[in-house]
Amino acid sequence: MASLGARDIATIRGLGETAVAVRRHETIRREGQLVDGVWLMLHGWVASSMLLPAGQRQIVKVHIAGDMLGTPSMALERAADTLTALTDGWIARVPLARLRALFDDAPRVAALLLMAVQLERVALMDAVAAIGKTSARERLANFLVDLHQRLSQVGLTQGASFDMPLTQEQIGDALGLTAVHVNRTIRALEREGLIARRGQTITLGDLPMLERLSPLPRRTPWFDPDWLPAGIGGPASDDGAAVEPAPTRAARA
Amino acid sequence: MASLGARDIATIRGLGETAVAVRRHETIRREGQLVDGVWLMLHGWVASSMLLPAGQRQIVKVHIAGDMLGTPSMALERAADTLTALTDGWIARVPLARLRALFDDAPRVAALLLMAVQLERVALMDAVAAIGKTSARERLANFLVDLHQRLSQVGLTQGASFDMPLTQEQIGDALGLTAVHVNRTIRALEREGLIARRGQTITLGDLPMLERLSPLPRRTPWFDPDWLPAGIGGPASDDGAAVEPAPTRAARA
DNA sequence: CGATGCGTTGAAGAAAATCAAGTGAGGTGG
DNA sequence: CCACCTCACTTGATTTTCTTCAACGCATCG
8 A cells, every 4th residue: 555664664564473273153242242352364255244223234345355453443442343254265363453553653654544444434435325325236236346346455366266265145144135136136237248157256247347337436546655654664565465465374373 | 532732732833824715615625636635624614525427426524623624645646536515614735745844843743634534534434334335314313413413523513402503415425315315315304303493403303313323433533642643842731623723813813 | 355375285206125046256164 | 885964055936124206395595
């Protein structure tokens, strides 16, 4: 996202505790629990969801490798959202206390953290607009294009194809639709050749058309170099994502 | 939200440029425009909205006195949302460059800024859940209870009553409903005695019942005092809100 | 005093939800 | 190794919620 000093990079590397494996369906943290930290996602898929009184579940964000988990609740005593593993994966906990070091010792990293959070906020604004004002068809197209873009940034796509481990019910929970309606909509897109499926693998057959169907623009992060506090520790190479992407092997070790 | 040192407070006071008046319907900043700053809201109501290709408008957040405007777009080159004054009001611009000073000079304020942003993110998560999974009735109840709570924090309620300058069309744009349906839903709540209206003033006639109807919990900010970076400039009094609430007269001067 | 904006209400229509039933793949245990 | 079970997907029929279209009342304001 932006260049970092060598010491900044060391700071980021030191944030996470040792990586932990999670299994599909496992709850990482339930809403209402006391907040005691955040997590880095190293590998796998995780849903951030909220449970409503009538029993419905809304998935508020689908997390992939490289994301930070659970940070929205860091200003609350009790977590607002539940984190559930959608697939097997690896995560690393970051105690809240360690984030403090960023503000005192690595102001540039702290500023970048703020930026990353603002980008998440924009993503949520997009979600509100999509769910509030668009048809199931548009919403699904947007969802797939967005996922494809995010996955490609961390090297998890094969051309126009990618692995999509969500069940149709989970897709519905993310898009504010029922599983039945998700199914009908998917099948319609498939019938028209816009997408294709084989097992869990989904292929965007006509990306330009899907993008035209999708009601929201792709957002590109952008930072004014002058604006940010200077890095610490001298110049170093760029980092591809907010959090180091997919360092699975290293984390396992 | 949290205690600040005297110098921290001075830093916050110095953020905004001189206050500017805005008139109802005035566009403060249109989506797509180059991002050159954020704003503090001193007085009035402002909507943050997004325009969709088919022409629909989704209001993503209704801002009141004490809020920061336009910050989600600070990590983008071009603004994601449009800021429109819903009433006459006063705002103060904050050049992005000045926020930099926070990270270098006032780490505690910077950390609190991050917290405030995370709280906004939780509010958006709540909005996603409400729009995605609840009925018009529940959504409206939640909207009114939430507004009442926020307004009461900055002293803009009179008991269970408050001024609600949004048109029903704007309420619909915020809740993902049509104006017609908002009207029917309002009238139903009114018929049942849950709310009452006189002009722009709305009264929550049965707050407990509305809260029971509302699908989302009230969130209370919470910061671990140990966690935050220490304040600068010695102890000082508490501040009621993230940004100094309703300093209307001072700002006008 | 006639626009114009906002609220209100009725009637008809559409999108999505609900209810129901059946298929098939994969995993497990007998 | 096969029977069975569960989970996910699929499809049809029906119902509900919300939208769309239309018309009208009322207040405000230039």
